[in-house]
Amino acid sequence: MTSLFTGYQPLPGTYDEAFTADGAPHPEFRRVLDALGKLTPDEFARAQALAEKALLNQGVTFSVYADNRGTEKIFPFCLIPRLIAADDFARLERALQQRLRALGAFLDDVYGEQKILAAGVIPKELVLGAAGYQPTLRGVKPPGGVRIHISGIDLIRDPDGSWRVLEDNLRTPSGVSYVVENRVISKRVFPRVLDQARVHRVDHYPTRLAEMLRSVSPVAADDTTAVVLTPGPYNSAYFEHSFLARTMGLELVQAPDLFVDGDMVYVKTTRGPRRVHVIYRRTDEAFLDPDAFRPDSVLGVRGLMRAYAAGNVALANAPGNGVADDKAVCAFVPDMIEYYLGEEPLLAQVQTYVCARPDDAAYVVDHLGELVVKAVDEAGGYGMLMGPQSTAAQRDEFRARILAEPRKYIAQPRIELSTCPTWIGDSKTVGPRRVDLRPYILTSREGPWILPGGLTRVALVEGSYVVNSSQGGGSKDTWVLKGASS
Secondary structure (H helix, E strand, C coil): CCCCCCCCCCCCCCCECCECCCCCECHHHHHHHHHHHCCCHHHHHHHHHHHHHHHHHHCCEEECCCCCCCCEEECCEEEEEEEECHHHHHHHHHHHHHHHHHHHHHHHHHCCCCHHHHCCCCCHHHHHCCCCCCHHHCCCCCHHHCCCCEEEEEEEECCCCCEEEEEEECCCCCCHHHHHHHHHHHHHHCHHHHHHHCECCCCCHHHHHHHHHHHCCCCCHHHCCEEEECCCCCCCCHHHHHHHHHHHCCEEECHHHEEEECCEEEECCCCCCEEECEEEECCCHHHCCCCCCCCCCCCCCCCHHHHHHCCCCEEECCCCHHHCCCHHHHCCHHHHHHHHHCCCCCCEECCCEECCCHHHHHHHHHCHHHEEEEECCCCCCCCEEEHHHCCHHHHHHHHHHHHHCHHHEEEEECCCCCEEEEEECCCCEEEEEEEEEECEEEEECCEEEECCCCEEEECCCCCCCCCCHHHCCEEEEEEEECCCCC
């Protein structure tokens, strides 16, 4: 009888998350893969259909603005999990904690004394010229002393199996609701396999998030009112906004529900105004406050930044964080770690050419066919040239863009992303598809905490390197296995 993984072959030149190059399971995953492999393709097809129906019934959706604004889509999901060994994740935890401590120190510094710029560790013009730098926030200290409350760091594995940082997401990172919902589906479909595998739980994330939000309040945690601020149901991540508000037990609000009086923020209720101490904002900072940012914003709360500067309300994440996840500034994070912490970076990065540097720009425009070019302030797979798969016309267009505005672009060599066994529904087979990983980190006054899991995004199209949901990607449940002592 044909089993699920019969005939599975990893892609040559890549690291496969489940199998070795000769097709044998990685030793630490053998028990899990043996259990999954006992399923026939027809049995797995039924399980996959059940999972997709459950996602549809639960309304696990996202929106792609390019496909008729507000049109919701079911987030594609592959039921075959991505496995991470206990020791591997423990090393990753330490590395991510180090990175977040350095990034937090950088933001405190760049909105304070700017010592790192004076020392010449990072080019001053690169930082102060970043679209995400907000000069009006210099000298403003966030309540609770934390700026990066929630972060999502995009990671890949190179062909040697080593983790590398692709980019940081320090403004309003999304996707964690799918981590929790994917696990709910896995539990329903594979309860015995999940138990046998001894997988770390992820369903406590909303509780940890609520605790973190209260920990940075300007008043005692027990006296804190926290809310989730959403731009509304037409936002691409509205499902996540409502999911997190509901699972945290917090009120989901839009801008008209809030107002500022006497440098304090209040929410309107049927019993009258109630003071708000912490806002988990899912609104881009450009629209947060028409007095401070875009005057035409109808999604913001007038006077909100005044209340924030006065220390009367904590905003998670802090406005101004975009300067640190600017893709050009990201290239200097190893230098930040050495400067602020006096440590060697524990986590490698993908080599990055910063086009703001003339030598880098000259190299990039001469090697466009070999590189992945990205706009420094874009996300979701937009503003990107995949050089090895590009046409001459596309390369000419990007060459002109880079020469006209070099500060707006960086380039990286195309790394062979690791692959993971993925269900191919049309043929009822399992094939290798490229994946990345977005772990989620919560930072409170006590420091960073990493959710033992994360969003594994998968390029569902054969041969594709683009994993973003807006570009045809999907997701997998990420199973971090417990160690022998857990």
